Amino acid sequence: MLEEAAAELFLEQTYAGTTIGDIARRAGVSRNTFFNYFSAKSDLLWVDVDAGLAVLPATLADCDRAAPVTESVRQALLRVAAGFGPGRVPWALTQYELMATSSELEASALARFLVQVGLVHEYVGARPGQAALADLAGRAFSTAVVAAAVAAAREWAAAGVGRGELAGYVDVAISPVCAGFHPVLDRVQDS
Amino acid sequence: MLEEAAAELFLEQTYAGTTIGDIARRAGVSRNTFFNYFSAKSDLLWVDVDAGLAVLPATLADCDRAAPVTESVRQALLRVAAGFGPGRVPWALTQYELMATSSELEASALARFLVQVGLVHEYVGARPGQAALADLAGRAFSTAVVAAAVAAAREWAAAGVGRGELAGYVDVAISPVCAGFHPVLDRVQDS
Known part of the structure; x- marks a missing residue:
């Protein structure tokens, strides 16, 4: 309403x-x-995104802890993305120009971005055998993988009516990040 | 003054x-x-960062175009980082709490982040043989690699007086991103 x-x-x-x-x-x-x-006017632009992202903590918690941490994060982000089909493009991504919102929209976007990075980073650091990784590489991975997912969401929103599912875009964007960090972050588990 | x-x-x-x-x-x-x-009050917080980042376009333009594009971007970001030694920590990174600036600081940070992502993305898309990559993977790489560099800069600023050179932090953070995207973005050149 x-x-x-x-x-x-x-x-x-x-x-x-x-x-x-x-x-x-x-x-x-x-x-x-x-x-x-x-809590703010800008929250209204993010209703759909916030609802979709709300499942990330539980989705991470449900991941198979025997899998490499990079793979668990990849699976969790793909499961979150699977909530967004071609007909459910959040308003914050599509109404950008029309509503003359860019600067406040950007600030509210960054706040959300940093929350998701924090959730992923906390998960990476809390995984058994990963304590030493709550460090530079873990922070870089968490930031880069969420940033890649955001880039995918923007491309998806911009792709028009034939855009298909968000998850396919997110997969292309985040899988190379996960692959690149796998030898760094999953060394402890592999040894 | x-x-x-x-x-x-x-x-x-x-x-x-x-x-x-x-x-x-x-x-x-x-x-x-x-x-x-x-142009704004927040620019004052970013004087050092803006001066350091101003060299990115020329640094990218100077890169060896025979190298893989991911390696060229890596080298360019490391050269930009090399301008920041242990005694030159930009104000925007250290005075965060003290100046009670966080929300405006975050908005001005995002604006700068998006400019650097745009520069890297433009470079990736403009490389010979890379035209088809001015697409999702190129955008994801540009966003993720700059995000990883920003995460490194924050860790570096937070590391205290023994922090050493920024470039070492940036290397740890961005090299896995570049390694992960190498098989995706450099396929055209390798074939």
Whole structure:
């Protein structure tokens, strides 16, 4: 309801020109009610993405711990991506120009990016036998693999109606990162 | 001069509590003069980083075009990193907490990140025999390799006075990314 009200207003008067008060009024609720659901106006752009990403911690926790850590992370990211089909392109990825949002959208994008990097890094560091890897290589892997997945999501969103499934794009983007870090991060387990 | 005035003021009254007018006044210049040198307050945090990154386009252009593209990018990023020794840690990386800047700092960080990704991606796409790679894999590589370099810079800045040279950190972080993408991006040249 708040999402629909926001969508209408952003299209009518741009993202920047729309206040939280405008959105609450259009939806017929109070500002306090808005803040029961969202912590910032930019959250509205990310509803779909945030819902999709929310499963990452549980997905990582479910991974086979006998597999190399790079492979576990790859599988977890592909499972998260599998939630996004060709008809479910999040608003933050497609409404970029239209809503004149770029600078605030970028800041809210980075905040989300850093959360996912932190989750992957925590997983890499917490794996049995991986404690010593909560270090530079683990941080570089976590950052690079999530960055590659984000690059894939942007290409996918830009690909138009024939885009197919997000997971295929993410696979092409992240598999080389995982392959490159496998000999570095999985040395402990292989020995 | 403007940098020194800003440094004093940010420490005295925080980044958020300091206006461009305050900085110009302390430095004894007009606001117009400020804007001759900087386009935003956040630019002041990035003076050292921006100066270091400014050499990336020329460094990429100078790379040996007979080498694999992933190796050329690796060499170029290491050459840029070589400009940062243990005593030259940019302000944006060290004054994070102190200046209470995080959200604006993150937005200005992302803008710089995307510029560097764009430069690397342009280089990858423009290499002879690489035209078909100005695509998903090229974009994923460019994003991941720059993200890994940024992760390295953060680890380096956090490492304290015994940190040594930035280039060593960047090498550990980006080499696996380059190794992972080598068979994907350099297939055209090898065949």
